[in-house]
Amino acid sequence: MASAQLSPFAPAKYPQMPAIAGVRLATAQAGIKYQGRTDLLLAMFEPAAGVAGVFTRSRCAAAPVDWCRSILAAGKAAALVVNSGNANAFTGMKGHAATRASAEAAARAVGCRPEAVFLASTGVIGEPLDPAPFAAHLADMAGRAAPDGFLDAASAIMTTDTFPKMATRTARIGGKSVTINGIAKGSGMIAPDMATMLAFIFTDAAIAPQPLQKALAKAVRGSFNAITVDGDTSTSDTVLLFATGAATSRGVPEITKPGGRALVGFQAALDDLCRDLAQQVVKDGEGASKFAEINVTGAISAASAKKIALSVANSPLVKTALAGEDANWGRVVMAVGKAGEPADRDRISIHFGPHRVAFEGERDADYSEAELSRYMKAAEITIGIDLGLKSGKATVWTCDLTRGYIAINADYRS
Amino acid sequence: MASAQLSPFAPAKYPQMPAIAGVRLATAQAGIKYQGRTDLLLAMFEPAAGVAGVFTRSRCAAAPVDWCRSILAAGKAAALVVNSGNANAFTGMKGHAATRASAEAAARAVGCRPEAVFLASTGVIGEPLDPAPFAAHLADMAGRAAPDGFLDAASAIMTTDTFPKMATRTARIGGKSVTINGIAKGSGMIAPDMATMLAFIFTDAAIAPQPLQKALAKAVRGSFNAITVDGDTSTSDTVLLFATGAATSRGVPEITKPGGRALVGFQAALDDLCRDLAQQVVKDGEGASKFAEINVTGAISAASAKKIALSVANSPLVKTALAGEDANWGRVVMAVGKAGEPADRDRISIHFGPHRVAFEGERDADYSEAELSRYMKAAEITIGIDLGLKSGKATVWTCDLTRGYIAINADYRS
Numbered sequence: 001m002a003s004a005q006l007s008p009f010a011p012a013k014y015p016q017m018p019a020i021a022g023v024r025l026a027t028a029q030a031g032i033k034y035q036g037r038t039d040l041l042l043a044m045f046e047p048a049a050g051v052a053g054v055f056t057r058s059r060c061a062a063a064p065v066d067w068c069r070s071i072l073a074a075g076k077a078a079a080l081v082v083n084s085g086n087a088n089a090f091t092g093m094k095g096h097a098a099t100r101a102s103a104e105a106a107a108r109a110v111g112c113r114p115e116a117v118f119l120a121s122t123g124v125i126g127e128p129l130d131p132a133p134f135a136a137h138l139a140d141m142a143g144r145a146a147p148d149g150f151l152d153a154a155s156a157i158m159t160t161d162t163f164p165k166m167a168t169r170t171a172r173i174g175g176k177s178v179t180i181n182g183i184a185k186g187s188g189m190i191a192p193d194m195a196t197m198l199a200f201i202f203t204d205a206a207i208a209p210q211p212l213q214k215a216l217a218k219a220v221r222g223s224f225n226a227i228t229v230d231g232d233t234s235t236s237d238t239v240l241l242f243a244t245g246a247a248t249s250r251g252v253p254e255i256t257k258p259g260g261r262a263l264v265g266f267q268a269a270l271d272d273l274c275r276d277l278a279q280q281v282v283k284d285g286e287g288a289s290k291f292a293e294i295n296v297t298g299a300i301s302a303a304s305a306k307k308i309a310l311s312v313a314n315s316p317l318v319k320t321a322l323a324g325e326d327a328n329w330g331r332v333v334m335a336v337g338k339a340g341e342p343a344d345r346d347r348i349s350i351h352f353g354p355h356r357v358a359f360e361g362e363r364d365a366d367y368s369e370a371e372l373s374r375y376m377k378a379a380e381i382t383i384g385i386d387l388g389l390k391s392g393k394a395t396v397w398t399c400d401l402t403r404g405y406i407a408i409n410a411d412y413r414s
Numbered sequence: 415m416a417s418a419q420l421s422p423f424a425p426a427k428y429p430q431m432p433a434i435a436g437v438r439l440a441t442a443q444a445g446i447k448y449q450g451r452t453d454l455l456l457a458m459f460e461p462a463a464g465v466a467g468v469f470t471r472s473r474c475a476a477a478p479v480d481w482c483r484s485i486l487a488a489g490k491a492a493a494l495v496v497n498s499g500n501a502n503a504f505t506g507m508k509g510h511a512a513t514r515a516s517a518e519a520a521a522r523a524v525g526c527r528p529e530a531v532f533l534a535s536t537g538v539i540g541e542p543l544d545p546a547p548f549a550a551h552l553a554d555m556a557g558r559a560a561p562d563g564f565l566d567a568a569s570a571i572m573t574t575d576t577f578p579k580m581a582t583r584t585a586r587i588g589g590k591s592v593t594i595n596g597i598a599k600g601s602g603m604i605a606p607d608m609a610t611m612l613a614f615i616f617t618d619a620a621i622a623p624q625p626l627q628k629a630l631a632k633a634v635r636g637s638f639n640a641i642t643v644d645g646d647t648s649t650s651d652t653v654l655l656f657a658t659g660a661a662t663s664r665g666v667p668e669i670t671k672p673g674g675r676a677l678v679g680f681q682a683a684l685d686d687l688c689r690d691l692a693q694q695v696v697k698d699g700e701g702a703s704k705f706a707e708i709n710v711t712g713a714i715s716a717a718s719a720k721k722i723a724l725s726v727a728n729s730p731l732v733k734t735a736l737a738g739e740d741a742n743w744g745r746v747v748m749a750v751g752k753a754g755e756p757a758d759r760d761r762i763s764i765h766f767g768p769h770r771v772a773f774e775g776e777r778d779a780d781y782s783e784a785e786l787s788r789y790m791k792a793a794e795i796t797i798g799i800d801l802g803l804k805s806g807k808a809t810v811w812t813c814d815l816t817r818g819y820i821a822i823n824a825d826y827r828s
Contacts, residue, residue, distance in 0.1 A: 060751030060759045090747045092760060092776030125744025126777050230730040235751055316644040316730070316815075317823055324824030330539025333504045334649055337474030345474045346506060362506030363540050401730075402824075403817045409731055410738030410816075 005404070008379060009283035009291060010163040017150035017168050020181050020202045022046060022244025024145035027156040030133035033085030033123060038156035040133070042141040043080040043200070044110055049242040050206075051077040051118065052213040054220050056237035062089030064119040065238060067099040071115045075209035077242055078112035080200060081119050081134065082157050084185070088121040088129040089235040101131035109138035120198050120238045122185060123159055154183040157198055160408055161187045165280040171205075171269035173262055174253040178205040180266075182273050186281040187229065199224065199239045199277055205266060206245035206254035214258040215267050216241045223274035226306075226396045229285035230314075230405070241270075282397045287404025290322045291397065292381045299392035304341040306394035311339035312383065319401035325376040329357045336385060347388030353381065419818070422793060423697035423705060424577040431564035431582050434595050434616045436460060436658025438559035441570040444547035447499030447537060452570035454547070456555040457494040457614070458524055463656040464620075465491040465532065466627040468634050470651035476503030478533040479652060481513040485529045489623035491656055492526035494614060495533050495548065496571050498599070502535040502543040503649040515545035523552035534612050534652045536599060537573055568597040571612055574822055575601045579694040585619075585683035587676055588667040592619040594680075596687050600695040601643065613638060613653045613691055619680060620659035620668035628672040629681050630655045637688035640720075640810045642727045643699035644819070655684075696811045701818025704736045705811065706795045713806035718755040720808035725753035726797065733815035739790040743771045750799060761802030767795065 022045055030040040053072050055065045081102060088095050103114035110117070121129060154164035165184040170177050184199035207215065216239065224239055248254055255262050283291050294313050299305035312318055315335040321328035329350045336343055346361035353375045356364045375381075436459055444454040467486050469479045495516060502509050517528035524531070535543060568578035579598040584591050598613035621629070630653065638653055662668055669676050697705050708727050713719035726732055729749040735742035743764045750757055760775035767789045770778045789795075 056751075057754070058748070058751030059754070059757040060747045060762070087744075090744060090759065090762075090772065090776060092774065094776060125747055126772065127744075128777070235748055315646050316819070317646045320820055320823035323820065326824070330501075330504060330541075331646075333474045333539055334472070334646060337470075337472030337649055338646065340471070340473070343473040345504065348474070348504075358504065358540065360506065362504060362508060363542070401820065403820050405730070406734055406737065406815065406817050406820060409734035410740070 005162070007162045007284045008289060014151060014164065015166055015168055017166055017181055018179055019147035020179055020244060021204045021246030022049060023202050023242070024147055025149040025153045026141035026145040027149070027152045028137040028141050030083065030137050032083050032133055038152065039084045040137055041082040041153050041156045042106065042138060042145060043153070044142060044145050045077050045079065045242060045244055048076040048078045048112070048116055049244045050075055050209055050212050052209065052216040052241045054217060054239050056235060058235045060090060060235050062087050062121060062235045063091055063095030063099045064088055064121045066096070067103065067119050068238060068240070071118070074115060076116055077118050078116035079106050079110045079118070080240065080242070081106045081117060081138070082198065082200070083121050084157050084159050085123040086121060086127055086129045087123050087125050087235060089125040091126065091128050094128045098129045098131045102134045105131065105135040105138050109142040118240055122157065122198055125235060150181055150183060157183070157185040159185065159187070160286055161185050161284050163284055165277055165284065167273045167276040169269040169273045171266040173205055173255065173266055176247070176250060176252045178203055178247045178252055178266065180269055180273050182277050184277040184281055187284045187286050201239070201241040201273065203241070203243050204245070204247040205243050205252065206248045207243045208254070208256040211255050211258035211263060212241060212243055215263060215270055218267065219270045219274040222271060223278040226278065229282060229399055279397055282399050285399035286408045287402040287406070288399035289402055290379060290381055290400040292322055292383060292399065294396050294398060295382065295384045295393070296387070297384070297393045298387040298389050300342050300390045301392040302394055305392040306396065307341050308336055308339045308343070308385065309394045309396040311335045312385065313396045313398035316401055319398065322381060322400035323402045325373070327352045327357060327372045327376050332383060332385065333358070342389060343387050344389065349386045349388065351384035352376065419576070421576045421698045422703060428565060428578070429580055429582055431580055431595055432593055433561035434593055434658060435618045435660030436463060437616050437656070438561055439563040439567045440555035440559040441563070441566045442551040442555050444497065444551050446497050446547055452566065453498045454551055455496040455567050455570040456520065456552060456559060457567070458556060458559050459491050459493065459656060459658055462490040462492045462526070462530055463658045464489055464623055464626050466623065466630040466655045468631060468653050470649060472649045472651070474504060474649050476501050476535060476649045477505055477509030477513045478502055478535045480510070481517065481533050482652065482654070485532070488529060490530055491532050492530035493520050493524045493532070494654065494656070495520045495531060495552070496612065497535050498571050498573050499537040500535060500541055500543045501537050501539050501649060503539040505540065505542050508542045512543045512545045516548045519545065519549040519552050523556040532654055536571065536612055539649060564595055564597060571597070571599040573599065573601070574700055575599050575698050577698055579691055579698065581687045581690040583683040583687045585680040587619055587669065587680055590661070590664060590666045592617055592661045592666055592680065594683055594687050596691050598691040598695055601698045601700050615653070615655040615687065617655070617657050618659070618661040619657050619666065620662045621657045622668070622670040625669050625672035625677060626655060626657055629677060629684055632681065633684045633688040636685060637692040640692065642724060642810065642812050643696060693811055696813050699813035700822045701816040701820070702813035703816055704793060704795055704814040706736055706797060706813065708810050708812060709796065709798045709807070710801070711798070711807045712801040712803050714756050714804045715806040716808055719806040720810065721755050722750055722753045722757070722799065723808045723810040725749045726799065727810045727812035730815055733812065736795060736814035737816045739787070741766045741771060741786045741790050746797060746799065747772070756803060757801055758803065763800045763802065765798035766790065
């Protein structure tokens with residue numbers, strides 16, 4: 001779609017994405033909703049890849065989420081098909097028929113069972129999705145799929161995103177290198193609950209389903225589940241991690257059990273890649289002009305700290321204050337107070353970047369309003385909240401709330 | 415303060431507020447923060463009135479809230495002092511000293527114990543409140559306090575409000591009439607949790623502390639606790655109900671126990687008055703151009719229905735769709751799904767006003783987009799959500815999210 005003005009956080013240069021052995025990609029202009037841009041992505045895995053996934057906790061999950069959940073247990077993926085422009089959510093039996101038809105079309109094109117085709121859709125909720133464009137394009141796409149093309153892939157899945165989101169890392173397993181590539185989309189309807197919007201991660205490592213799922217679940221906690229743009233949780237949130245295992249041909253050992261030492265480096269790289277993608281989603285938050293990290297320490301537990309951090313990160317009054325470059329720590333106090341978690345007003349201290357603005361329940365007499373105002377002009381702001389109770393801590397990332405968010409969302413559907 | 419543009423819902427005519435026997439009012443320009451407008455209210459009760467109160471559940475409650483909670487058990491009020499411009503919240507020991515000094519100044523002016531003086535403050539959080547202006551003005555105010563002046567009282571407590579909020583009702587007790595007057599302020603930082611911002615209600619009925627508190631708690635549930643502007647809960651939320659008992663001189667019987675038949679009419683009038691005031695707060699929501707009623711039916715319980723209704727009412731994407739006059743029921747589905755309450759996607763139906771847009775988990779094929787678009791242009795919109803599970807229901811009120819909200823909040827403090 002004709003997107004809003006480019007995010008001020010759009011990268012000056014996209015990362016160089018290497019090929020992942022065992023993965024081929026193709027995109028197409030299927031005309032699902034948008035004209036003059038790609039809106040369909042096919043990723044093929046030869047041989048079939050191991051796969052792990054986490055999905056929205058929405059009670060109104062979209063049909064493709066239901067489909068992926070039903071086939072995930074088998075743990076093998078021959079293809080991934082993603083469309084933008086229509087979420088195929090709240091589409092009843094028609095939605096289920098559309099996922100089945102799309103999977104069958106991809107299976108014919110790729111030469112696999114429909115149950116080895118993972119699906120994701122993003123865009124408008126509630127419009128029936130016509131599967132005909134899938135059938136029309138997938139055979140051709142399978143024929144021309146190629147190992148490179150991650151930038152095209154990341155672009156094809158965008159909706160209100162203003163830039164494609166990609167990250168790549170390497171990790172060592174058994175003394176040899178493996179690669180992890182990830183792409184993501186998301187800009188609005190972003191709130192952490194299992195996964196946020198769509199992200200697809202590919203590696204040539206060989207990792208069995210159980211350790212793969214555990215690695216993904218851990219990575220998501222500190223990344224996609226630690227961001228918010230507007231507190232609205234999508235019906236379509238999906239993060240899928242595909243492990244082709246092609247690296248075994250280079251002598252990289254297969255990992256069959258979770259928790260082993262062999263996975264330590266991979267987990268660290270996966271965590272870092274997921275955090276990178278998740279932060280890109282926030283930095284492309286609808287209308288965002290500021291990126292903020294909220295660090296809560298001294299809470300009674302990590303869960304309590306995260307609830308407080310999200311209360312601050314989701315507060316419209318905190319987010320508009322960020323937009324106004326106003327170090328309005330009173331609103332931070334309000335948001336801590338409304339979280340409903342244990343907090344003792346008279347022990348709270350608050351920092352904006354290096355500036356301590358509140359201490360032991362009242363304004364810090366020593367802070368300089370002039371220095372603070374200068375700090376608030378930065379594009380990236382850190383808010384530190386210490387509750388002074390125990391050692392529970394959490395970090396979440398958010399953006400500001402601007403006129404741009406209103407402009408983008410007051411007429412998306414029409 | 416120089417407020418934003420007048421709300422489109424500002425009443426063309428304010429209600430005529432009768433005097434309440436036993437209540438006298440005065441306002442003053444104390445210069446606490448604003449210039450050229452009143453910012454201090456004194457209400458005097460002679461003899462001392464019975465009093466009930468509900469307060470914010472914020473863990474960072476303001477000093478005046480702590481003060482009121484500590485004196486409420488005694489159940490007698492000789493005075494109420496309210497200032498705007500400074501919330502005296504997150505002000506540590508200084509805040510407690512300021513409440514004490516203010517209560518003492520009022521006690522001297524009125525001739526009562528400080529513990530019979532109820533206090534409320536609204537405005538900026540975190541700035542120390544200087545009690546000197548209270549001492550300077552209260553003696554004079556006590557001298558000129560008069561039975562009328564509810565419009566002046568409602569005006570003196572405004573912050574970002576664009577119009578003063580008042581309502582009056584009569585009820586019959588023992589075959590004789592009593593009067594209930596209420597004033598409220600609130601426009602942003604509005605989310606229901608016990609009480610929302612400030613509301614003060616006055617009656618000449620004679621009602622003992624226990625039934626008075628019960629009556630107020632019930633009235634608040636379906637009014638101040640059923641509204642939201644931005645999901646942000648204030649540190650200062652306070653609703654106080656004062657019963658002077660002056661009506662006994664006209665033969666109105668005193669009510670000493672909760673739950674009796676004598677209170678039925680009063681409760682109905684109090685419920686109605688609180689709903690009226692609460693809806694005025696939403697209609698003056700910061701930047702509001704639309705007022706929306708969210709009706710949830712068919713939930714597994716009333717509590718579940720309310721959680722779902724608030725999820726819809728607080729969703730930035732639903733609220734921006736209202737601003738854009740877009741019947742984007744897909745976002746309603748999203749907000750139902752994220753509430754985390756039991757819901758079966760394939761049983762949900764959704765109405766915008768009389769138009770059924772979704773039925774049994776998918777778009778209603780029969781609705782007319784043209785008629786729906788016409789409906790969305792109305793200033794007051796009703797969204798009905800039937801979950802098709804059990805008989806739990808709830809109604810909440812909200813407003814849209816517009817550029818006006820951003821404009822008002824991106825530089826309030828500076």
